Structure formats: structure tokens, C-alpha cells
Amino acid sequence: MASVGLLYVGAVLIVNGLMLLGRVDARAAAPLNLFVGALQVVTPTYLIFTSGGDADTILGASGIYLFGFTYLYVGLNLLGGLDGTGLGWFSAFVAGCALVYAGLNFGRLDDPAFGVIWLYWAVLWALFFLVLGLKREELTRFTGAVAIVAGVLTCAVPAFMLLTGVWQDNRRTAAIVLAVLLLLSLGVYPRLRGPGAPARREPAPELREGGPAGEGAGAPTTQFRDNVTEPQPTRESTDEQSHRRR
Numbered sequence: 001m002a003s004v005g006l007l008y009v010g011a012v013l014i015v016n017g018l019m020l021l022g023r024v025d026a027r028a029a030a031p032l033n034l035f036v037g038a039l040q041v042v043t044p045t046y047l048i049f050t051s052g053g054d055a056d057t058i059l060g061a062s063g064i065y066l067f068g069f070t071y072l073y074v075g076l077n078l079l080g081g082l083d084g085t086g087l088g089w090f091s092a093f094v095a096g097c098a099l100v101y102a103g104l105n106f107g108r109l110d111d112p113a114f115g116v117i118w119l120y121w122a123v124l125w126a127l128f129f130l131v132l133g134l135k136r137e138e139l140t141r142f143t144g145a146v147a148i149v150a151g152v153l154t155c156a157v158p159a160f161m162l163l164t165g166v167w168q169d170n171r172r173t174a175a176i177v178l179a180v181l182l183l184l185s186l187g188v189y190p191r192l193r194g195p196g197a198p199a200r201r202e203p204a205p206e207l208r209e210g211g212p213a214g215e216g217a218g219a220p221t222t223q224f225r226d227n228v229t230e231p232q233p234t235r236e237s238t239d240e241q242s243h244r245r246r
Helices: 002-020 026-049 054-078 085-106 112-133 137-163 166-194 235-245
Strands: 221-224 228-232
Touching: 002 026, 002 054, 026 054, 026 166, 026 235, 054 085, 085 112, 112 166, 137 166
Parallel strands: none
Antiparallel strands: 221 228
16 A cells, blocks of 8 residues: 555656756646645555554554655645745654664665665755755755656656565665666756746736737836835836926
């Protein structure tokens, strides 16, 4: 059941990555975050209630909540237009927990592939903390790219391997392949420095209304000065004042 949720986590990470790259509108990404967030809260709750008290099952399910709450938080932030600092600091908590889960997978759970995956998730959520919590906007595009890589290599591919029953026999090979690919993906940082794509500017009023560029030439223009919008005199009003002075 957890592998089904992992597949859709891949989808939401890809969409969120595209959003950070300026390819998906923020409000358009909100519904999927809410859907996957709800799934990632219901799934571990079911696993815990049906675990029969098995410690490893409860341990594995407990980590899923970290992502469920993240996506619900993202969805609500996007719909409500809320400040992202709270989400950013929660991401720092998730990153710290991910390091612990990575160590547990390398040791107690004997799953080095998921140990590598948890390490990459720790990096990704640490980037969310830097971008949202500390406002390091120059990391936005890089974070978007890392989110897309995570959606494919740490979620979608492992989910299909788990669903088809080939994960258990290939965990050590998967750990090596994932470690190489994920480290290579972090090397794109120099090419992706800088904030995400800027929002598109709306066309001029006369173009937005469908009129020719010449129409509305006498409308007052504005100038931003110290965050205050000041009307500027038009050519017609200047000519009229000159005529009166004569």
C-alpha cells in the first residue's frame, strides 16, 4: 500500500518542481498537493492500525506522515496565498528526520537503496528550507530541478519496482545506481543558479482590451517611486497647460 502512495508522491514532486521552474501556475499545483497529502496521511494511519504492533511496520509508516503533512501544507499555502516561512522551517524538521531514516535503512532495515533515497530527500527538503524559510531565492530553479529528479528516481521508479516485486532482489544494485545518478543530478547547480522564471507581465491596457496601440494614448501613465504609484502628466494635459499660460 505504501508503494502506491510513493508513486503519486513522484507525481506531485514533478509538478512542484515544474512550479518552481515557472512552468506550472502555483494555484494549478494546489489540488494535486492536497490529494497526495491526504493519501499520505490516510495510508500510514491504516498501516499503523493494521500492524498488530509490529515495530518495523510502525517505524516505516511514521516517515510517510512527514510528506503527507508537507503536501497538505503546500496545497493550503498555494490556495491561501500564505507566506512560505512556516513551511520552510517545517521542511528543516523533515530534512533532519530524513537523515535519521536514512541511517535506519542502512542499518536496522538493511535497505541501502532506500538509505540513499532518504539522503536525497534530506537534501531536497533542506533546499525547501533554504528557499522558503531563509528566502534564498537564487536556489529556486535548482530546487525545482532536484524535485523533478526526486519525483522520477526516488519515487516513481522505486514504486514500480516495489509493485512488480523486483525491488527486494535488486536493493544493493539499486543503491549503487541511485547513488551515482543522484550525485550527478546535484552537479547541475552551476547551470541553474538564480530564481525561478519571473511571472508574465500583463499587456498594456489598450492591448488587453483588444484596442489598437494608438488608442488610449491620452490616458495618464504611472511611475513607481518608493513603492508609491504616482500619476504622470500626459502629453495632452501638458499641451493644455502650455496653452493656458499663453
